[in-house]
Amino acid sequence: MAEVSCAERTIREINSEIKSLIGRGQREITVTNPGGRHNLCVAILEPSHITIQGSAGYYCGALADGSTIEVTGSAGWGFAESMLHGTAIAHGSAGNGAGAAIRGGAVIVHGDAAARAGVSMKGGLVLIGGNCGYMAGFMGQKGTLIVCGDAGDAFADSMYATECYVGGKIASLGTDAVIEDLSAQDIKFLETTLEWHFPSESLRTKPAAGNFKKVVAGRKLWNFDKREWNVWQEAL
Amino acid sequence: MCGIVGYLDRTGGKARTLGCTVLGMLNALGCRGPDSAGVALYGDNPDSQLVARVALGEHGDFNASAAKILRTAAKFAPVADSSITDCYLRFHIGTTAAIQPFIDAVESVEPGTEVVSLGHRLEIVKQVGSPENLEATYHVSEFEGRHGIGHTRLSTESRIDLSHSQPFWGHGYPDLAIAHNGHITNYHQLRRRYEQHGTRFYTENDSEIIAIYLARQLTAGNSLEQAFDSMQRDLDGSFSCVAATESQIGFVKDQFALKPLLYAETGGFVAIATEEIAIRSALPGNYDVREAQAKESRTWRK
Numbered sequence: 001m002a003e004v005s006c007a008e009r010t011i012r013e014i015n016s017e018i019k020s021l022i023g024r025g026q027r028e029i030t031v032t033n034p035g036g037r038h039n040l041c042v043a044i045l046e047p048s049h050i051t052i053q054g055s056a057g058y059y060c061g062a063l064a065d066g067s068t069i070e071v072t073g074s075a076g077w078g079f080a081e082s083m084l085h086g087t088a089i090a091h092g093s094a095g096n097g098a099g100a101a102i103r104g105g106a107v108i109v110h111g112d113a114a115a116r117a118g119v120s121m122k123g124g125l126v127l128i129g130g131n132c133g134y135m136a137g138f139m140g141q142k143g144t145l146i147v148c149g150d151a152g153d154a155f156a157d158s159m160y161a162t163e164c165y166v167g168g169k170i171a172s173l174g175t176d177a178v179i180e181d182l183s184a185q186d187i188k189f190l191e192t193t194l195e196w197h198f199p200s201e202s203l204r205t206k207p208a209a210g211n212f213k214k215v216v217a218g219r220k221l222w223n224f225d226k227r228e229w230n231v232w233q234e235a236l
Numbered sequence: 237m238c239g240i241v242g243y244l245d246r247t248g249g250k251a252r253t254l255g256c257t258v259l260g261m262l263n264a265l266g267c268r269g270p271d272s273a274g275v276a277l278y279g280d281n282p283d284s285q286l287v288a289r290v291a292l293g294e295h296g297d298f299n300a301s302a303a304k305i306l307r308t309a310a311k312f313a314p315v316a317d318s319s320i321t322d323c324y325l326r327f328h329i330g331t332t333a334a335i336q337p338f339i340d341a342v343e344s345v346e347p348g349t350e351v352v353s354l355g356h357r358l359e360i361v362k363q364v365g366s367p368e369n370l371e372a373t374y375h376v377s378e379f380e381g382r383h384g385i386g387h388t389r390l391s392t393e394s395r396i397d398l399s400h401s402q403p404f405w406g407h408g409y410p411d412l413a414i415a416h417n418g419h420i421t422n423y424h425q426l427r428r429r430y431e432q433h434g435t436r437f438y439t440e441n442d443s444e445i446i447a448i449y450l451a452r453q454l455t456a457g458n459s460l461e462q463a464f465d466s467m468q469r470d471l472d473g474s475f476s477c478v479a480a481t482e483s484q485i486g487f488v489k490d491q492f493a494l495k496p497l498l499y500a501e502t503g504g505f506v507a508i509a510t511e512e513i514a515i516r517s518a519l520p521g522n523y524d525v526r527e528a529q530a531k532e533s534r535t536w537r538k
Binding site (some may be wrong): 037038054055058073074082092094095096111113132133135152153 | 528
């Protein structure tokens with residue numbers, strides 16, 4: 001276990017040290033005094049387990065490939081944005097755009113996520129333990145977005161093929177988002193996923209898998225004629 | 237960009253001065269707004285007088301201008317405790333002064349004169365440059381009080397000078413101040429409408445419309461909460477905004493959550509800031525910071 005302190009150092013120095021430690025075979029790293037600094041642990045491309053003790057700023061764990069990045073506090077905008085593979089966990093809440101544009105891996109937020117969580121996902125899993133804000137899942141292309149609490153306005157707007165699950169209330173559905181019945185397979189998937197990612201005591205406060213609502217694309221926007229004014233109006 | 241902060245002390249300000257905390261928060265956001273920095277702080281003015289802070293223009297004989305302003309002000313109510321720091325004249329004036337005529341008279345003394353703030357507790361200091369410069373010129377960290385807001389500016393559409401800097405006073409409404417990060421897209425439309433009703437605009441900064449809007453709402457008898465709610469309907473664009481009055485502090489975020497704004501609330505304080513780093517670097521301790529949702533607004537009373 002190696003320790004990297006952020007105090008009195010530039011972000012470049014911090015990230016370089018983390019990467020050089022991993023390069024030398026150190027796979028367990030603790031980052032102390034993060035103080036909400038931006039760009040912590042960006043582009044970590046090797047399997048490793050990095051624990052940030054405290055809160056991280058913008059783009060924490062972004063562009064990662066294969067690492068596990070755990071933030072004990074909250075994370076700012078663009079948490080694990082564009083991750084290829086790996087796991088990013090925020091024990092607190094997350095700012096706007098958590099898990100935006102990820103291609104794979106899992107982004108887990110134990111608390112609430114602000115606006116635009118999981119927008120333009122191209123794979124992977126974004127799992128919000130609490131509520132999510134405005135326009136989560138917008139333009140999602142693939143992957144899964146699970147919100148255990150309530151979802152904000154314009155949920156799952158203009159999606160391609162991300163599958164969304166909401167345990168609480170949905171303030172309003174976005175354009176072309178439709179609610180679909182849960183299949184037995186969906187329930188099984190939710191059960192295993194929630195069990196895998198949440199410690200048992202936190203799991204007790206989550207809704208049962210069978211009580212989630214499934215939201216998918218209505219596919220009306222996938223292709224439509226330019227003379228279909230209603231679709232245009234709705235989409236814009 | 238731009239950085240905004242708000243802070244409400246609940247412990248009686250024993251550990252650190254208000255100025256020190258607000259400045260500490262603002263310093264962390266210096267990189268978001270290198271053009272200007274400013275604070276609106278609410279002091280513990282013990283008597284029932286108003287505090288006026290008047291900018292004396294960009295250059296010229298400040299002592300002569302100040303003397304003229306004080307003579308003019310004295311016609312409205314008794315004036316006391318006047319002092320000049322850099323380009324600001326500060327003085328106390330009795331509450332019997334009729335506010336709008338007083339402002340008009342003071343501002344017509346010399347071109348470029350502006351009543352930057354007026355209130356029982358409110359004092360605004362702002363200038364071109366960094367928060368460090370603000371401290372060097374005005375010793376903000378010595379200021380004692382219970383709540384305040386601050387701003388660092390990256391100008392996008394209007395001039396860089398003292399007048400266009402933030403926080404803005406809600407001109408005409410004592411003790412109201414705002415700091416804003418974002419753009420108000422129906423600014424020109426609203427401004428035309430307000431100007432037709434005789435409202436004076438001091439700048440070409442779209443954020444000024446928020447100060448004017450809130451001042452109008454509060455003058456009409458609405459609460460700060462109601463004013464924040466109606467802002468969602470009347471103002472277009474992106475706004476993460478903090479506002480404060482003599483006894484309240486609060487924030488409002490637009491319906492699309494286009495700009496960041498986070499807050500932390502503990503038994504000891506309420507802190508609001510554009511980035512978490514501003515709260516963490518000024519306020520040690522173990523507490524949660526969360527990002528405000530779209531359309532969210534909150535207020536706290538001191």
